[in-house]
Amino acid sequence: MAKVLDARFGPEGWKIPTGELPNWFVRFVALFNPTLKSITPLLDVERRFDTRRIWKELDWKPRGMEAMVIASGESLAELGVVTKT
16 A cells, blocks of 8 residues: 555655564564554454455446555545645
């Protein structure tokens, strides 16, 4: 996600961190940070969802992942949730 956002917004001067923290580091920091502690069970878990039924019954055509990430970034910027630094 960060790489998609950086490719889209980086040329406009937005600073998008694209580094990845190792899971062991997140687990270590979670020992001291209750917010991170709540997400540690999700590390190393791959989730898959079957959306065939919603596609068929509602004739739903989802956006591509890249378009969804960019639209989310644009919305966050428009709402002032994120700002250029």
